[in-house]
Amino acid sequence: MRIASWNVNSIRARQDRLLRWLEKQRPDALCLQELKVEDEAFPFDALREAGYHAVAHGQRTYNGVAILARDPAVDIVAGIPGFDDEQKRVLAATVGNVRVIDVYVPNGQTVGSDKFEYKLRWFAALREYVTGELARHPYVVVLGDFNVAPEDRDVHDPKAWEGSVHVSPPERAALQALQGVGLVDCFRLFEQPEKTFSWWDYRMMAFRRNAGLRIDLILASAALAQKCGGCHIDKAPRKLERPSDHTPVVASFDI
């Protein structure tokens, strides 16, 4: 089973790119973030024609997440149960025998801002939620745009980024705490090329300079991580016209 994540930065702006990528890669499941569209305008029909059932949890202008799967996903839960949040950032569903939790972690804007505090509160709520899900399901994957680069090797210029949002100690501690409940970063189970990133700023020719961050992650429960046969970042879509600033991450599991 192959499971992927992609922050598409508007599904309306990226619909053709998305359909082409699905046609070429044919993952069993794909988690999307930053749909920026209400569910009424989500392209369910076009995706169905492409062979994917979709579950969406969308919102106008900002946020929005969806899970696409070749076989219909079941037991759908939107948001973090018990955590009051107007922003649509989390969607869970079971695909085959895997509990899939699609997340779009808050950006945080600047260290110490209200949005930063919200990001940390949000991480704590996600950790509680995931703890419960791990107790219920042996195969759990938490994947999406985490808006945190786990280590300095996930940052093109750690000196320039030191202390900034996405790399600051409190954010990395929050991500560590989440992983501490029993999640493994699939990407780091394997040898990877140096300076592999998943996001590049649109400005300053950042992609051409490979001035990026690895902030899109696929985190698997211990039992699922044992079945992971590979994980890679697919840079191809970032090279095309009018790309998302993020590019897909794909993991394969021998299940």
Add this chain to the structure above:
DNA sequence: ATGGCTACGATCCGTAGA
């Protein structure tokens, strides 16, 4: 130089992303 792109919803600029 805190800029630089991109998408969106509201216009012809402001907000947000990362």
